[in-house]
Amino acid sequence: MMVHPSVHVPSSCVIGENVVIEEGVTLGENVQVGHHSVLLKGTILEEDIMIGCNSVLGCQPFKNSRIQHENNAEGELYVGKGSRIGNGTIIYSGTKLSREVMVGDLASIRENTVVGQATVIGRNAMVECRTLIGERCLIQTSAYITADMVLEDDVFIGPEVSTSNDKYMVRTSTSLKGPHIKEGASIGNNATLLPGIIIGKNAMIGAGAVVTKDVTDGCTVAGVPARKIP
Amino acid sequence: MMVHPSVHVPSSCVIGENVVIEEGVTLGENVQVGHHSVLLKGTILEEDIMIGCNSVLGCQPFKNSRIQHENNAEGELYVGKGSRIGNGTIIYSGTKLSREVMVGDLASIRENTVVGQATVIGRNAMVECRTLIGERCLIQTSAYITADMVLEDDVFIGPEVSTSNDKYMVRTSTSLKGPHIKEGASIGNNATLLPGIIIGKNAMIGAGAVVTKDVTDGCTVAGVPARKIP
Amino acid sequence: MMVHPSVHVPSSCVIGENVVIEEGVTLGENVQVGHHSVLLKGTILEEDIMIGCNSVLGCQPFKNSRIQHENNAEGELYVGKGSRIGNGTIIYSGTKLSREVMVGDLASIRENTVVGQATVIGRNAMVECRTLIGERCLIQTSAYITADMVLEDDVFIGPEVSTSNDKYMVRTSTSLKGPHIKEGASIGNNATLLPGIIIGKNAMIGAGAVVTKDVTDGCTVAGVPARKIP
Numbered sequence: 283m284m285v286h287p288s289v290h291v292p293s294s295c296v297i298g299e300n301v302v303i304e305e306g307v308t309l310g311e312n313v314q315v316g317h318h319s320v321l322l323k324g325t326i327l328e329e330d331i332m333i334g335c336n337s338v339l340g341c342q343p344f345k346n347s348r349i350q351h352e353n354n355a356e357g358e359l360y361v362g363k364g365s366r367i368g369n370g371t372i373i374y375s376g377t378k379l380s381r382e383v384m385v386g387d388l389a390s391i392r393e394n395t396v397v398g399q400a401t402v403i404g405r406n407a408m409v410e411c412r413t414l415i416g417e418r419c420l421i422q423t424s425a426y427i428t429a430d431m432v433l434e435d436d437v438f439i440g441p442e443v444s445t446s447n448d449k450y451m452v453r454t455s456t457s458l459k460g461p462h463i464k465e466g467a468s469i470g471n472n473a474t475l476l477p478g479i480i481i482g483k484n485a486m487i488g489a490g491a492v493v494t495k496d497v498t499d500g501c502t503v504a505g506v507p508a509r510k511i512p
Numbered sequence: 513m514m515v516h517p518s519v520h521v522p523s524s525c526v527i528g529e530n531v532v533i534e535e536g537v538t539l540g541e542n543v544q545v546g547h548h549s550v551l552l553k554g555t556i557l558e559e560d561i562m563i564g565c566n567s568v569l570g571c572q573p574f575k576n577s578r579i580q581h582e583n584n585a586e587g588e589l590y591v592g593k594g595s596r597i598g599n600g601t602i603i604y605s606g607t608k609l610s611r612e613v614m615v616g617d618l619a620s621i622r623e624n625t626v627v628g629q630a631t632v633i634g635r636n637a638m639v640e641c642r643t644l645i646g647e648r649c650l651i652q653t654s655a656y657i658t659a660d661m662v663l664e665d666d667v668f669i670g671p672e673v674s675t676s677n678d679k680y681m682v683r684t685s686t687s688l689k690g691p692h693i694k695e696g697a698s699i700g701n702n703a704t705l706l707p708g709i710i711i712g713k714n715a716m717i718g719a720g721a722v723v724t725k726d727v728t729d730g731c732t733v734a735g736v737p738a739r740k741i742p
Numbered sequence: 743m744m745v746h747p748s749v750h751v752p753s754s755c756v757i758g759e760n761v762v763i764e765e766g767v768t769l770g771e772n773v774q775v776g777h778h779s780v781l782l783k784g785t786i787l788e789e790d791i792m793i794g795c796n797s798v799l800g801c802q803p804f805k806n807s808r809i810q811h812e813n814n815a816e817g818e819l820y821v822g823k824g825s826r827i828g829n830g831t832i833i834y835s836g837t838k839l840s841r842e843v844m845v846g847d848l849a850s851i852r853e854n855t856v857v858g859q860a861t862v863i864g865r866n867a868m869v870e871c872r873t874l875i876g877e878r879c880l881i882q883t884s885a886y887i888t889a890d891m892v893l894e895d896d897v898f899i900g901p902e903v904s905t906s907n908d909k910y911m912v913r914t915s916t917s918l919k920g921p922h923i924k925e926g927a928s929i930g931n932n933a934t935l936l937p938g939i940i941i942g943k944n945a946m947i948g949a950g951a952v953v954t955k956d957v958t959d960g961c962t963v964a965g966v967p968a969r970k971i972p
Contacts, residue, residue: 284759284760298532299514299530299532300514300530300532300548300759300760302758302759302760302778316550316568317532317550318532318548318566318760318778318796320776320777320778320795320796332574334568334571335550335568335571336548336550336566336600336778336796336830338776338794338796341794341795341829341847344792344826344828344844366574368574368602369571369602370566370568370600370602370618370796370830370848372828372829372830372848384574387602387620388600388602388618388848390847390848390865390866405638406620406638406866408865408866408883408884408901410883423638423640424638424654424656424674424884426884426901426902426931428901440676441638441656441658441674441675441676442656442672442674442704442902444900444901444902444931444932444949444950445901445931446900446901446930446931446949470676471674471675471676471704472674472702472704472722472932474902474931474949474950476949488722489674489676489704489706489722489724490674490722490736492932492948492949492950494949505736505737506736506950506965506966528762529744529760530744530760530762530778546780546798547762547798548760548762548778548780548796562804564798564801565780565798565801566778566796566798566830596804598804598832599798599801599832600796600798600832600848614804617801617832617850618830618832618848618850635850635868636850636866636868653868653870653886654868654884654886654904670904671886671888671904671905671906672886672902672904672934700906701886701904701905701906701934702904702932702934702952718952719904719906719934719952719954720904720934720952720966736966
């Protein structure tokens with residue numbers, strides 16, 4: 283392993299082969315890091331954390347003039363106590379994972395996003411920047427959570443769900459706004475959510491539905507476009 | 513490379529830079545392993561196998577109280593003769609790949625799944641645990657194969673197809689059951705399959721269809737919800 | 743780092759830990775390569791390029807008798823000046839990225855594809871072989887661009903969009919043909935495009951639409967199957 287000399291690695295930690303730990307990384311007790319993983323500058327890992335192989339933590343966003351509203355990572359990547367991070371994940375600076383968060387293999391989370399306690403981000407799920415995700419959410423495999431989105435507590439997002447935050451598909455300069463999904467709502471697999479819509483508390487969205495407008499609390503919708511099921 | 517001293521590497525093998533091979537790994541003749549790949553404890557590779565760079569083979573599942581029906585990997589990862597595994601793949605213990613299986617880049621297969629001879633798992637496809645996949649299947653790029661699912665022989669799964677095994681989206685404790693896809697059936701790109709449905713022998717599912725109930729043998733369906741095409 | 747002795751690394755380059763650079767790789771000035779990335783034989787990087795960690799550049803396709811129309815990589819991977827490539831990407835030989843291309847984390851591009859100047863290939867997007875992508879296109883996160891497809895300039899492809907090039911889902915030997923998307927067209931998130939269709943200039947495809955036939959210039963369509971919106 284290549285650990286920057288300024289970094290303290292507690293003796294309770296288990297660090298794999300070829301792991302790179304850059305300057306200013308903080309490691310709590312009982313942290314395990316799999317082979318070939320990289321902890322970039324300033325990443326903060328609390329205690330009892332497991333990280334798989336080939337993961338990259340603490341990336342900085344690229345600058346690109348063609349991406350609207352791009353911002354800098356605000357501060358470091360913080361990973362809370364008891365979290366589990368899989369193999370091949372990519373997680374950016376400026377993001378906070380609370381306690382006992384689980385991030386599946388090949389998932390990625392951009393900068394300045396907050397993930398609440400005991401939430402699961404499934405394998406290959408992609409989470410964009412500036413999104414707030416509540417506690418105990420289950421975001422399943424290969425789901426896409428766009429930027430500027432809110433998921434309240436206990437939300438279920440099925441596999442391959444797709445969301446959007448740009449009504450005009452970059453033709454017009456507009457304020458970007460992802461969906462807002464309220465407490466306890468469930469989104470079926472491969473459903474499509476349009477920008478800025480609100481999914482009410484405990485609402486259920488059928489698999490494959492295309493949701494084009496707000497859904498009220500407790501309501502179940504399905505179809506294209508999604509309509510209320512009596 | 514970091515090879516555990518107890519592991520025998522036949523001289524016909526070609527092992528890349530920084531490859532990690534843990535204790536108890538078995539390597540057949542003519543195995544090629546790309547740079548930075550990791551073979552974890554107990555992985556069994558038969559002869560004439562090629563593995564790309566940055567892949568991780570033989571992972572153990574994380575424990576997580578919030579995931580239903582989680583189980584342990586039953587035994588080791590076994591990879592049959594003549595198989596090809598791409599770059600950046602993640603494959604778990606307790607899974608068996610038969611002969612001449614191909615796994616594309618960035619694909620992942622969970623524990624206790626069986627993949628039949630000459631089947632192709634496309635790039636970025638995600639396969640969950642306890643699933644049985646037959647021979648000569650083609651699972652295309654970015655498809656999602658859920659847990660507890662059966663694919664018989666010669667099944668075609670198009671790109672970005674989505675499947676589900678949980679009718680109640682974790683609200684009710686239920687038995688999880690993925691779709692059962694019979695011999696020779698074809699599923700069009702981005703189609704959505706609901707939990708527990710049966711797709712008949714040689715049936716065809718149109719691209720983008722949402723299949724909510726069983727499809728009989730030889731039948732072609734399309735639309736949302738999917739209906740028979742005369 | 744393991745750099746083949748025949749490779750010249752200009753002193754303006756910044757090369758991370760454990761980077762592998764094989765024989766015949768060409769590096770311009772001011773190239774940055776993140777930890778654990780691999781530059782395979784013959785890859786050509788122009789100046790002012792940034793590459794993240796754990797990426798693999800210059801792969802060769804596997805041979806597989808079950809994949810139609812497979813071909814060899816024609817020449818090397820070429821990456822133009824000012825391009826930005828993320829973490830965990832997999833890019834093949836025989837492909838050309840023009841100047842200022844951006845490739846997001848965990849994205850993959852197969853052999854013999856051309857990507858035009860200033861185009862963005864989003865995170866986890868999968869691009870197949872023999873596809874022509876114009877200038878200033880935005881291909882968003884987790885989109886799937888099939889083989890034998892044409893995207894003209896200024897095309898927008900939303901997140902999780904799915905395309906196909908095989909009408910008969912491998913049952914009949916047929917010529918494969920992906921969609922042709924004309925200049926300035928926009929495809930909404932999770933839309934499904936069938937093989938061989940033409941999307942006209944500046945056309946707009948609604949989120950979740952299933953497009954089964956050609957769309958004329960400037961037209962907006964939505965639904966399943968997609969119909970014109972007045």
